[in-house]
Amino acid sequence: MTATTTPPVRQRVLPMLVMAVCTVYFLVPIWWLFVGASKSSEQFTSTAPLWFADFHLIGNIGDLLAYRDGLFLRWLLNSLLYTGGAALLGTVLAAMCGYALAKYRFRGRELLFNVVLSGVLVPATALALPLFLIFSKVDATNTFWSVFLPSLVNPFGVYLARIYATASVPDDLLEAARIDGSGEIRTFFTVSTRLMLPALVTIFLFHFVAVWNNFLLPLIMLSDERLFPVTLGLYTWNTQVNQIPELRGLVIVGALLSITPLVIAFLLLQRFWRNGLGAGAVK
Amino acid sequence: MRKRLSAVLISALALSACGSGGDDSSDGAAAASCAPSSGPVTITYTTWIPGIENVVKAWNDKNPTIQVKVQTGPNGNGGTYQNFFNQLKAGNPPDLGHIEYDALPSFRVQDGLLDVASCDIVAQAKDQFIPWTWNQVSFGDEKSAWGIPQDSGPMALFYRADLFEKNGIAIPKTWDEYAAAAEKVKAAGGYITNFSQSDINQFAGFTWQAGGRWFANDGQQWTVNLTDDKTKKVADYWQSLISKKLVSTVPPWTTEWDNAYNSSSAWTWVSAVWGANSIMSGAPRTAGKWRVAPMPQWSAGENVAGNWGGSATAIFKNSKHPYEAAKFALWLNTSEEALALLNKEAQLYPATTAGTTYSYLANPVGFYGDQKIYEVFAEAATKVTPDFTWGPTMTSTYANASDGFKAAVSGKGTLSDALAATQKSTVETLKSQAIPVKE
Numbered sequence: 001m002t003a004t005t006t007p008p009v010r011q012r013v014l015p016m017l018v019m020a021v022c023t024v025y026f027l028v029p030i031w032w033l034f035v036g037a038s039k040s041s042e043q044f045t046s047t048a049p050l051w052f053a054d055f056h057l058i059g060n061i062g063d064l065l066a067y068r069d070g071l072f073l074r075w076l077l078n079s080l081l082y083t084g085g086a087a088l089l090g091t092v093l094a095a096m097c098g099y100a101l102a103k104y105r106f107r108g109r110e111l112l113f114n115v116v117l118s119g120v121l122v123p124a125t126a127l128a129l130p131l132f133l134i135f136s137k138v139d140a141t142n143t144f145w146s147v148f149l150p151s152l153v154n155p156f157g158v159y160l161a162r163i164y165a166t167a168s169v170p171d172d173l174l175e176a177a178r179i180d181g182s183g184e185i186r187t188f189f190t191v192s193t194r195l196m197l198p199a200l201v202t203i204f205l206f207h208f209v210a211v212w213n214n215f216l217l218p219l220i221m222l223s224d225e226r227l228f229p230v231t232l233g234l235y236t237w238n239t240q241v242n243q244i245p246e247l248r249g250l251v252i253v254g255a256l257l258s259i260t261p262l263v264i265a266f267l268l269l270q271r272f273w274r275n276g277l278g279a280g281a282v283k
Numbered sequence: 284m285r286k287r288l289s290a291v292l293i294s295a296l297a298l299s300a301c302g303s304g305g306d307d308s309s310d311g312a313a314a315a316s317c318a319p320s321s322g323p324v325t326i327t328y329t330t331w332i333p334g335i336e337n338v339v340k341a342w343n344d345k346n347p348t349i350q351v352k353v354q355t356g357p358n359g360n361g362g363t364y365q366n367f368f369n370q371l372k373a374g375n376p377p378d379l380g381h382i383e384y385d386a387l388p389s390f391r392v393q394d395g396l397l398d399v400a401s402c403d404i405v406a407q408a409k410d411q412f413i414p415w416t417w418n419q420v421s422f423g424d425e426k427s428a429w430g431i432p433q434d435s436g437p438m439a440l441f442y443r444a445d446l447f448e449k450n451g452i453a454i455p456k457t458w459d460e461y462a463a464a465a466e467k468v469k470a471a472g473g474y475i476t477n478f479s480q481s482d483i484n485q486f487a488g489f490t491w492q493a494g495g496r497w498f499a500n501d502g503q504q505w506t507v508n509l510t511d512d513k514t515k516k517v518a519d520y521w522q523s524l525i526s527k528k529l530v531s532t533v534p535p536w537t538t539e540w541d542n543a544y545n546s547s548s549a550w551t552w553v554s555a556v557w558g559a560n561s562i563m564s565g566a567p568r569t570a571g572k573w574r575v576a577p578m579p580q581w582s583a584g585e586n587v588a589g590n591w592g593g594s595a596t597a598i599f600k601n602s603k604h605p606y607e608a609a610k611f612a613l614w615l616n617t618s619e620e621a622l623a624l625l626n627k628e629a630q631l632y633p634a635t636t637a638g639t640t641y642s643y644l645a646n647p648v649g650f651y652g653d654q655k656i657y658e659v660f661a662e663a664a665t666k667v668t669p670d671f672t673w674g675p676t677m678t679s680t681y682a683n684a685s686d687g688f689k690a691a692v693s694g695k696g697t698l699s700d701a702l703a704a705t706q707k708s709t710v711e712t713l714k715s716q717a718i719p720v721k722e
Contacts, residue, residue, distance in 0.1 A: 042567045045541040129369060136373035142354070219362050220369060223329055223354035223377075232357075236331065239361035242536055243557065243629055244333045245564035 098161020119155035164199035334628030430595030436555030492589030541565035
């Protein structure tokens, strides 16, 4: 750590003010969600939206979990499988790919890298319909795999992994491992991944968020509600509010519960993320 | 380019098929297309009706050879219609799909639906349906039906009996009386109603009642007429209430909307039968104070109702088991058992004549001061004029009109301006999809 110089007070006020405004701007919806989720449906419309009325959060959660035999829990579990599973496996794939691009010389390496990199520019939304048509050909729409398999791909992760592997895994170390008789795969998993860990956490988080937010793919692929991720499930309920107004309360409580895993993941892993981003940047 | 050309061809084919009616196809071929399958079958049914599993379970328990598998998703415009179109493109649509009346023509134009009139059992069941609901699926063509009517939304006037009585205001029977009452309500510190600024469907219901006809199809071409005299009359009427600030204008299906009713700020709502439940859950503090009366009329002594909402159960073109699908759809939409379940789970109001008189609709409703409100709607259901047709591009028509209405409500332009602009954009949309349109 180098010594940091503290700027004069006046120069600190403005940034702090901007940050404070931003913080309020980002936190108010979450606060609203929390307050809203704690109200009974009657008080929801008739009391001030940003402050508590009678505290019904526990009862509301109970209602949500009981509704339609705990369908919501199933959605949460699905989300965890789609998102956690795809992020974990996708990170491993991206790491291996990026590592190979960084550490091995072979013909067409740059071409391959550029092709992968151009994939970053293609939004996941644009691929949903072609993927649906492809999965239709093999009769695999409306299955777990139709959402899981496309979610494994993460070109940005490959890019990050390559940059980071170049910077943090010294060639000499790999040479030493080879001389000691370690195979390439073993070296990768026992030596290189440890050195790349901060980057892997970053990739994992990015991937996690990307899959979590990829709403269109499950919307197009799935029609069995027992396969829905929580985002699609809540959206479906929300479109039925006209017919079943009681659903509005469930959607709000559900939204609160569904962001909780994300918040926890971020709070636990943000330290790694910061490191990873910083390390990537100085390279 | 090639893709576009084929799209043009498909629409052209669809329309020519539309134009020639059933005359070309020989009866033998038509009957064969709806023959019973041998052996047990499983059919798929995509719908977003809440609680549909329980209804389907009642069928599956009794029909081991025709098992129905429910698929679900968001409501039609929320994504399920787009999914249907994708599935049609990929060749794997479900056997049966839930399609609202106003979306049915767009599927017809894309040639995605089976003409269920070719099924004997459907043709025989035709008379069980309220005639105007049948028109919504036949598009006025005697020989065709592009789905089986499921539910309907006849409109009536919900009003706060206590507030009207307390302030000595008579319950309006005509739209003139309604406007006069609006002044008195304003003087008493309320709004007579909320004009749902972004929900064009309510306005469509008003127009339907007034006799406006937005779309027509003569078999060759579509006619778009969002600016006919009747529509203009309705638009000018509401514009005047908005300009005089006699109505509130919060967006529908929001907490503000609920609050307008819950806090007794809005005194009436001209809405469809399913609106009974919206008020009940949105305005719990007003329990017991609401009543229902027939919709206000354009001339004294008339008795005409509008319709807001309603949907059909359609069979997609490539269904391998159209006969079984039709059999299930008929049970779903005509049997007392299924209709009672649909009403219990999702407040669907039947499209059959007998359905409106079933016992589950005969009970007094506590929220409405023990009035037998469904008697009013059963009467209204028979007073809906039969020949209102939806266009094939309603999604964009709604979006354009809704933008214009929002502007009008905030003082930029009028409802008539919005409709004139929508007229223009709708014609353009039809042309851009290569659907023949008369100008």
